[in-house]
Amino acid sequence: MxxxxxITSWFADHSGALLSGALNVVLxxxxxAVARVLLGRLISAMTRRIADSQERLRxxxxxxxxxxxxxxxxxxxxxxxxxxxxxxxLFMVLGELGINLGPLLASAGVLGLAIGFGAQGLVKDFxxxxxxxxxxxxxxxxxxxxxxxxxxxxxxxxxITKVRDINGGLWYVRNGEILRVCNMSQGWAxxxxxxxxxxxxxxxxxxxxxxxxxxxxxxxxxxxxALLEDPTVVGVNDIANGAMTLRVTVRTRPNEQWAVGRxxxxxxxxxMDADGIAMARPASMNV
Numbered sequence: 001m002x003x004x005x006x007i008t009s010w011f012a013d014h015s016g017a018l019l020s021g022a023l024n025v026v027l028x029x030x031x032x033a034v035a036r037v038l039l040g041r042l043i044s045a046m047t048r049r050i051a052d053s054q055e056r057l058r059x060x061x062x063x064x065x066x067x068x069x070x071x072x073x074x075x076x077x078x079x080x081x082x083x084x085x086x087x088x089x090l091f092m093v094l095g096e097l098g099i100n101l102g103p104l105l106a107s108a109g110v111l112g113l114a115i116g117f118g119a120q121g122l123v124k125d126f127x128x129x130x131x132x133x134x135x136x137x138x139x140x141x142x143x144x145x146x147x148x149x150x151x152x153x154x155x156x157x158x159x160i161t162k163v164r165d166i167n168g169g170l171w172y173v174r175n176g177e178i179l180r181v182c183n184m185s186q187g188w189a190x191x192x193x194x195x196x197x198x199x200x201x202x203x204x205x206x207x208x209x210x211x212x213x214x215x216x217x218x219x220x221x222x223x224x225x226a227l228l229e230d231p232t233v234v235g236v237n238d239i240a241n242g243a244m245t246l247r248v249t250v251r252t253r254p255n256e257q258w259a260v261g262r263x264x265x266x267x268x269x270x271x272m273d274a275d276g277i278a279m280a281r282p283a284s285m286n287v
Contacts, residue, residue, distance in 0.1 A: 024096045032089035039081040047074035073133055076158060122159065124176035129158035132175060138183050143255055145182035149173050185254040188228055191261035193250075195268060196243040196280035203236050206246050209271040213264070214248060223263050226256035231264060243280030 047070040133156070138144050142153045144163065151165035161178070163171040197206045214231035218224060229251040237247035248268065252260045272279070 025093050028089050028092045028096070032085050036082055036085045039085065040078050043074050043077045043081065047071060076130065076133070121174070121176060125159040125174050127176075128178065129156075129161075129175040132156070132161075132178075132181075133158075137181050138185075141255075142183055142185040144184065146173055146178050147180070184257070187254065189252050189254055189257040191250050191252050191257040191264065193248045193261050193265050193268065194237065195246045195248075195265065195272075197246050197272070198278040198280050199239060199242050199244045201244065201277045203244065203246075205275060206244070206272065206277055207233055207235060209275050209277060210246055210248055210268050213268040213271040214250075217250075217264055217267055220263070223260055226252050226260050228252060241280075 132138070138153055138156070138161075140153050140156060143151065144153060146161070146163065149163040149165060149171035151163045151169075151171065153161065154164050154170070155162040157175075159175060161173045161175055163173055165171060195210075210233045214233055218227055218230045227250060231248055231250040234247040234249055236244055238245040248264060250260060250264060269279070
């Protein structure tokens with residue numbers, strides 16, 4: 001067991017090295033913290049510049065969408081920067097403490113390879129999530145169809161996308177499992193109204209009633225702000241089982257197609273009722 005004199009002698013002999021090592025460790029930590037702060041500010045400045053340029057070019061909702069996208073990507077980049085900077089600093093501190101990094105790095109390489117093989121799905125999810133963010137395939141608030149899940153995006157992460165369906169269920173969808181996306185909220189949408197009219201009705205009379213309804217529809221203050229074009233009466237789209245399907249379409253702003261479709265359907269029905277045009281009855285009632 002070492003005596004107090006031996007310990008004192010050892011510290012006297014190695015005090016210079018200990019002080020130098022301690023100063024080096026402190027310096028590494030300080031430099032790592034400074035580097036992380038500078039990288040964070042650089043990333044924040046880059047994302048602000050991207051968002052500001054999109055606001056000048058696009059304005060409105062499109063600019064806000066791009067701003068949210070830029071902030072999301074900036075958050076991911078800051079996380080990567082923190083992991084990289086402090087990871088390098090950790091290895092430098094271990095080197096200053098006299099720990100042989102060769103076996104440690106070799107073990108880390110083998111462990112990383114094993115984890116890589118065992119977590120291929122996780123890596124795929126992260127890569128797919130980053131690609132979706134960079135390509136702006138969808139964002140929070142968008143209505144999407146991603147296969148099994150159809151609903152509104154509540155949260156977009158690097159690994160998981162959360163989708164709230166029409167029944168209130170929250171779907172957790174792995175990004176790596178999303179093979180295709182139908183985004184119903186980007187740019188514009190179409191409200192398609194199909195009305196089953198009795199096959200005995202006159203096609204010309206049914207179309208005339210639909211045109212009268214469509215003519216006054218654009219002037220309705222309750223829906224005017226949601227419309228991008230006046231409604232178009234396509235005409236008779238199908239005849240089957242004693243029904244004549246009349247189709248009317250109208251281009252709307254994103255996420256407004258369902259409300260506009262309901263309002264237009266009710267207006268056309270009122271016009272047809274006024275003209276005495278009967279709707280088609282279910283096939284079971286025609287027997």
